[in-house]
Amino acid sequence: MLFVELAVTGLVYGCMYAMMAVGLTLVYGLLRILHIAHAGVFALGAYVAVVVANATGSLALGFALALVVSAIAGVAIYRFAYQPLLGHPPFVPMIVSIGLFIVMQEGFRMVFGAYGIAFDDNPWYTSTVAIAGINLNYVEIAMVISSVVLLVGFGLFASLTRAGIGWRATVTDPQMATSFGVDPVRVRYVIFLFGSALAGIAGALVGLLNNYVEPTMGGLVSYKALAIIVLGGLGNVRGTLLASLVLGVVESYGTIYLADVFDRDAIGFLFLIVVLMVRPQGLLGRG
Amino acid sequence: MSAYVASIVSVVGINMILALSLNIITGFCGQVSLGHAAFYGIGAYTAAYLSKLGVALPLTLLAGTITAGLIGVVVGLTSLRVRHDFLAVTTMGIGFVFLGFVRKQKWLGGELGISGIPASGLDPLAYALLIVGAAAAVIAFTVWLKRSWMGFTFDAVADDEDAARTVGINVSTYKLTAFGIGTALAGLAGGLYIYFARIILPDTFDFVQSIAILTMVVIGGTGSVWGIVASTIALTLLPEVSRAASDYRLLIFGAMLMLVMRFSPDGLAGLVRRRTTP
Amino acid sequence: MHKSFIGAALAAGLLFATGASTGASAQIKIGFHAPQSGPAAADGKSSTIGAEIARDWINEKGGVLGQKIELVIYDDQNRPEQAVPIANKLIGQDKVVAAVSGSYSAPTRAAAAVFQTAGIPYFSAYGVHPDITSGGNWAFRGVTLGGPQGKGAAKFISTKFPKAKVSMLTMNNDFGQSIADGFKEVAPKDGLTIIKEYTFGLGERQFGPIIASVKADNPDVIYAIGYYFVGGPLVAQLRAAGLKQPIVAAQAFDSMKLMEIAKDAANGVFVVGGMDRQRKTPPDLQPFEAEFKKRAGYDTEAVAANCYSSVMLVVDAIKRAGSTDPKKIRDALAATKDFPMLTGKLGYFNAIGEIYMPLEVTVVKDGTFVGATVIDDKTILAPPGK
Structure with missing residues (x-):
């Protein structure tokens, strides 16, 4: 029973990681940038949700604004931080990204206070429902559902719409895509818009799940998301999804059975290193 | 030199060794590492553990240097398997694994770290001079290394690994050498640190520390020596001059990282070069 | 060219560092450090406010030994390599007669060694690492180990x-x-x-x-x-x-x-080891809670109460010593009996400066x-x- 419960908990975390990591891997696939400030967007989503929800009393409004604001923030980050640096070696935008993440974290601390903020009214997070004997709270269920909906939505977008096909073409061969009339700059905006919205919603959901939004909340998740996208084979969306779920489950078991030797945060990375030594391209190879 | 100046000079010296040691791996040989603090930690833990057993200062420093270098070579093996961004994230993972492991080791003090480290036997001023001497030696060594035949080979590997291989350079050997030297020097910095702080806790060697070291390198100018020397001094003294505005300190730090990279991606060294050669 | 640039940077830094510490004289200076930026800033902020309330209330009542007290406050970012220069600066430049740490274990332990060597009493308000006090008899702890x-x-x-x-x-x-x-x-x-x-x-x-x-x-x-x-x-x-x-x-x-x-x-x-917020004793607890809320905008944190009481105790020791001689302050601190801390009644300090206090x-x-x-x-x- 415990064994199954651990697997289920792990999969729920996996969904959370996936919402975070997919945006990262999309950005990487397109621009070859390790977008560490993505974690800042994640925390931004959480802050917008909690501040708006507490001010207006409407959680729905909070989430809607979280989605909009983080999407805009993502596009702004691309436009002002990354676009001017596209010709430089990859560590240059990466350092800029680290700097931006520090600025965002400290900015949250100064604007919203060093102590975090809790939701005044958070009806879901202590109410649970038992599914086959396993307790899940409503936020966890919402997390699973929204990750599935958003990611399936993205899959449909990528395979059915003109913009989606343009995106895939740009990732595979930018020059060829351009010559077929795809505007690469527009594709980048779309990717940042979508990936950041996803991260913002993930942040808002995690804020709800912890009932606590704090300046540093992006940190740990971002390191893990980096491990996940490498594990998935940088730029490979399917690999990233698989890696998210696998890491969630591995951590879940590791927390209980490996705790005397390694802490939980190390377990994920240990797993990453072992996998990379066997498969340097990640689980499913590069996208 | 007052005790206060001596302690600032000590921190500058230790940071300088750390930054220059990472520069050998990342700057000279082109292998981005986000886990350098782990080797700083390995050196510190080795030296601290031995110092508690009563081993004398020169030997603890030596042992810290060698242990960090040996483990560094092993970790360098990963750079033969994975490249570029994969390597960056792998080395970041190594930092986390090191911390996660040390935290749980009772014989290394676990979360309480190692404290009660014996005094160096030198007064703070003399110890600061020892650190400065070590930093000067490291500067001299890296200047020599950069101009040496090995430095040129590193350059070739950093520029284009595959091209280097086709002209008959044994890329693997050079990568491992860079990792070995760079991590050994980080271990030396760790050893020097323990007699300065007299306590080590796992969190001192966390990811933030790795980023801080990397920051000194990139702001100075990846691959340059004097640029990094200057950036280490500037970045270490920054908190001293801005203690009053402490609330904004990390914010300024982050903003500076962005601005330097945005307007002079090759750091201070690049800025100076462009100024002097119009 | 390179060398002159470095020289200039170094000189500028040292100039700033030494020029910054000229404050008003004829005040009794007590050092204080806490993490005020970065991830640990939350507790650092509360700590600092707690210590400042103690300072202001003491000065409103005329200070100690006929002089006002001044808190010299620095940010240690919760890092030991920041705390060591801060300790040296407090001792050498600022000439404090005693110091209080409103910080966690690592910076506090690193600074304790410096204060020990210099012979300046040092008070850890809430750092729990057992080794903070074990370096000698100049460090005290205001919280149960x-x-x-x-x-x-x-x-x-x-x-x-x-x-x-x-x-x-x-x-x-x-x-x-x-x-x-x-x-x-x-x-x-x-x-x-x-x-x-x-x-x-x-x-x-x-x-x-x-x-x-x-x-x-x-x-x-x-x-x-x-x-x-x-x-x-x-x-x-x-x-x-x-x-x-x-x-x-x-x-x-x-x-x-x-x-x-x-x-x-x-x-x-x-x-x-918690703190009953409704307690009527000591008499300054309820006013402290009100004042803290006014200044901070949120309710009293235990670390703030710890830092408030630590400053109060150090000043009380200066008063009992009747002198600002660090040695006499240390002896007075060591002789403390039954001092009313906000977190409980301090019983005594043992030989290495560890506190005995009933746990609430x-x-x-x-x-x-x-x-x-x-x-x-x-x-x-x-x-x-x-």
Whole structure:
């Protein structure tokens, strides 16, 4: 029973990681940038949700604004931080990204206070429902559902719409895509818009799940998301999804059975290193 | 030199060794590492553990240097398997694994770290001079290394690994050498640190520390020596001059990282070069 | 060219560093450092406000020895390599007669060695690392050590829930480990059975796997050692998972944020080493809570109370010494008996400067901490000697 419960908990975390990591891997696939400030967007989503929800009393409004604001923030980050640096070696935008993440974290601390903020009214997070004997709270269920909906939505977008096909073409061969009339700059905006919205919603959901939004909340998740996208084979969306779920489950078991030797945060990375030594391209190879 | 100046000079010296040691791996040989603090930690833990057993200062420093270098070579093996961004994230993972492991080791003090480290036997001023001497030696060594035949080979590997291989350079050997030297020097910095702080806790060697070291390198100018020397001094003294505005300190730090990279991606060294050669 | 640039940078730095410390004279200077930026800034901010309230109230009443006191405050970012220069600066440049640390263990321990060498009394308001005081006789601690705190918790649990089977949830840091070690040392002797100890990092907010496993263990009591920001989500998730067992927690759960995060789920949680917010003694507790809320905008944090009392105690020692000679202040501090700290009544300091203070146990009721019992056991809580 415990064994199954651990697997289920792990999969729920996996969904959370996936919402975070997919945006990262999309950005990487397109621009070859390790977008560490993505974690800042994640925390931004959480802050917008909690501040708006507490001010207006409407959680729905909070989430809607979280989605909009983080999407805009993502596009702004691309436009002002990354676009001017596209010709430089990859560590240059990466350092800029680290700097931006520090600025965002400290900015949250100064604007919203060093102590975090809790939701005044958070009806879901202590109410649970038992599914086959396993307790899940409503936020966890919402997390699973929204990750599935958003990611399936993205899959449909990528395979059915003109913009989606343009995106895939740009990732595979930018020059060829351009010559077929795809505007690469527009594709980048779309990717940042979508990936950041996803991260913002993930942040808002995690804020709800912890009932606590704090300046540093992006940190740990971002390191893990980096491990996940490498594990998935940088730029490979399917690999990233698989890696998210696998890491969630591995951590879940590791927390209980490996705790005397390694802490939980190390377990994920240990797993990453072992996998990379066997498969340097990640689980499913590069996208 | 007052005790206060001596302690600032000590921190500058230790940071300088750390930054220059990472520069050998990342700057000279082109292998981005986000886990350098782990080797700083390995050196510190080795030296601290031995110092508690009563081993004398020169030997603890030596042992810290060698242990960090040996483990560094092993970790360098990963750079033969994975490249570029994969390597960056792998080395970041190594930092986390090191911390996660040390935290749980009772014989290394676990979360309480190692404290009660014996005094160096030198007064703070003399110890600061020892650190400065070590930093000067490291500067001299890296200047020599950069101009040496090995430095040129590193350059070739950093520029284009595959091209280097086709002209008959044994890329693997050079990568491992860079990792070995760079991590050994980080271990030396760790050893020097323990007699300065007299306590080590796992969190001192966390990811933030790795980023801080990397920051000194990139702001100075990846691959340059004097640029990094200057950036280490500037970045270490920054908190001293801005203690009053402490609330904004990390914010300024982050903003500076962005601005330097945005307007002079090759750091201070690049800025100076462009100024002097119009 | 290169060298001149470096020289200029170095000179500029030193110029600033030395030029910054000219303050008003004829004041008694007390040093203070706390993390004010970065991830640990929250507690640093509360600490600093607590210390400043003490300073202002003392000065309103005319200061000490006919002079006003001045707090020289620096940001240590919770890093030891920042704390060492700060300690040297406080001693050499600022010429403080004593210093208070409103910081965590690592910077406090590193600075303690410097104050020890210089012979300046140094007071750790809430750092729990056992080694802070062990470097000599110039460092004092204003909070009960981790070991005795853990033993106190075992005593409390075994009295209230005799023969209980306990699941331990321990946070991965020096605070967590030292309390857990103390608890594990005496728990079996007190008739308690430890089923399993789970550990988690400071960044952890989701405890699904641990809770699933605790549920399978089915303990009588859950003993949680961690900060309020892990404690809040932890308590809420334990309750949401249907675990109804009593939860006993360690000191650092003591924050009003606990109730904000965990809401009703926090009700009934015991905090060993907590602070009863309704207490009428000492008489300055209620005014302090009001003043703190006014300045900070949020409710009193225990670390703020610790720092307030630490500054009060140091100044009291200066008064008793009748002098600003560091040696005499140290002796007066060491001779302190029955001083009313906001967190409880300080009994005495032992030979190495460790505090003896009864441990208050609080329980969360209607959104605040109220007193449950007081553990005043001279053998269990005895501060360890050398």
